[in-house]
Amino acid sequence: MSIERVVILGGGFGGLAAARGLAGAPVSVTLIDQRNHHLFQPLLYQVATALLATSEIAWPIRSLLRDARNVTTLLGTVVGIDAEARQVKLEDGAAIPYDVLIVATGARHAYFGHDDWERHAPGLKMLEDATTIRRRILMAFERAERETSAEKRAALLTFVIVGGGPTGVELAGTIAELARHTLPGDFRAFDPRDSRVVLVEAGPRVLAAFREDLSAYARKALERLGVEVRTGTAVTRVDAEGVMLAAERIDAATVIWAAGVQASPAADWLGAAKDRAGRVMVEADLTVPDHPEIFVIGDTAMLVSDGKPVPGVAPAAKQQGAHVAATIRARLTGDMAIHRFHYRDQGSLATIGRSAAVVDFGWIRLKGALAWWLWGIAHIFFLIGVRNRLAVALNWLWIHTSGRRGARLITQRDLPDDDG
């Protein structure tokens, strides 16, 4: 079988790495995404909390791939895969044929069977999620300025974040800083420092993926910022007025979901076996069983590498994209061997507000201000494009020295279902 057409679904970390790995190869590559931009998801929470502008963490995919002349970028929404006919089906009826397919369609947040919670507690995966959350946070303060009932104002100034992983911790820390350091002085009817930020985690500790001492440090750093950390506590109800934590009611105008993810429906498109999070159970070389011509990578794939499941993080997706590109290049030269994927853990970083962070590289563990600077440098380094690095660095430096934020705009129009 000759390989003439490679189709990549998704322009996230995995899909982009695959496309870059195939740049210049003797094969025609088509990358399809439903958005026109690649998103640097690790900083999405900073857009949600008005620290960064959308254009500072997102770039047009086709612009990132402009020099890869054998790669075509298409804007389109995938609705199915015909593995027999080797075609991808798009929403507008188009069928895109492939010889080799790379599925890198990522994941969305999951509500564990409570999909009706989504309208009250938006999650954070796409750029639009971030502007929605930003709008809700800023609107809560605006409404508080005009609210005369003390009880209702308290609910407007209460922010509940569900999920104590890196995203939840980072959101809670930056919202607390927004209320305590950025907004005081802007309002006349109340003091933003009276805001309440509650971080709810069902497990016994925040940042469960880190070592226990780093996790305990993160909790203390959050509490120092004024965040109430509630571990071992499950959310049992989310509605337009707030949340229930078992028997306890918390009235809150803003609830943000950072508690879990569900893979894109690739397993259903392929009729392949999946795990509970909907991820395709792939072979050691990232192919789908019985389909050596279909690779699944990133948050959509489930693979046990060297005895441990590969985590759903950006470095894993990038490594897998590069690995699959190398496998395809090998096949183009006639090498049809199985190339097993091995995950290289590059460590974990999480930040708590403007001056604390935890870093675990395995060989070194750090916490505090030094960890924060390391985190900042690492993220600027990984941002794509010199100009964005400069702009983000300038922005951070400004915020760090002045405590102000530049992106506090409410730009979306009111949506009817958006009054929570």
Place this chain on the structure above:
Amino acid sequence: MSIERVVILGGGFGGLAAARGLAGAPVSVTLIDQRNHHLFQPLLYQVATALLATSEIAWPIRSLLRDARNVTTLLGTVVGIDAEARQVKLEDGAAIPYDVLIVATGARHAYFGHDDWERHAPGLKMLEDATTIRRRILMAFERAERETSAEKRAALLTFVIVGGGPTGVELAGTIAELARHTLPGDFRAFDPRDSRVVLVEAGPRVLAAFREDLSAYARKALERLGVEVRTGTAVTRVDAEGVMLAAERIDAATVIWAAGVQASPAADWLGAAKDRAGRVMVEADLTVPDHPEIFVIGDTAMLVSDGKPVPGVAPAAKQQGAHVAATIRARLTGDMAIHRFHYRDQGSLATIGRSAAVVDFGWIRLKGALAWWLWGIAHIFFLIGVRNRLAVALNWLWIHTSGRRGARLITQRDLPDDDG
């Protein structure tokens, strides 16, 4: 009558200047706007054409007024004014009492009786207008990449701008540059340089407010960028597929309206006399006839100053806001004299793409590259806030040297009525 409460409607150039002029005065000031941000409208076209991010030209009003402790900022939509009871009515039913009222609610684009054209040809006044237009322009190129019919692709790559004033000229110039300098290389199915940009003006020349030689220069500069300039040509129909110019049909997926403005409905709220554009005919001191306690300023007011109508431009609104604040300060000391407003014309500037501009300060007239740099420096100078000046300067320098653009994101979801 004692003055205790001043209410300002609108946080644009006029309202903000009035609020700043009253900072620290012995009076309680409330500024009401339906958006949370002040917008630097003269650069809005750069957001629409992906040169700048929204947060680079807009700032939270309450943040701009945080140090004016006697000024309260409210987010609210005005639906009426009860001049007898001296109350402003908001959409949510609230009534805000005033002793003195300053109406600075601006203008929207006008379709001269063809309101149904708006959905096909959006205008450019608010931040949301700019992101809508940006989305349409970028989506047209995305759709062209997937279009197989040559005729339909040509329509997708045709951009019609209606109105040859500064906004229309600036939009046409930057869209032409986007197509000719930024996008080539990004697409595989067509060459963006084949795009067609048509600027339609009903009058005999573009930039009619400038001297004839500058206006002729602007036309030549546009044509050098590849813009078709059609003066003396009226648009007789706008629909989902394009426009009619008398008997001539132009198929175009993107039509942008820059042809006229209509004042906000303040005259109707007040039951005051208005001109054809809906502007309140104000007295020489900017008050409404028979209502010395109500001032109308900026694009909502019509005043003949020193024999000439005051134009609807940012400097006029700023001067009027400051003038009204001074009048109110005088009244607070018991000086109830009439303070006539005199407009100081600070000149006109307009830019044509990345290196040409026309400047007319009365005592000096410039065109070409020097005018462009003068225009850039003037605009950076007038941008509010050091950080934004730096960010915009950095952005322009980057674009000027590299030809790339940073803000090419399509972030709005598809709207059902937004397929034109």
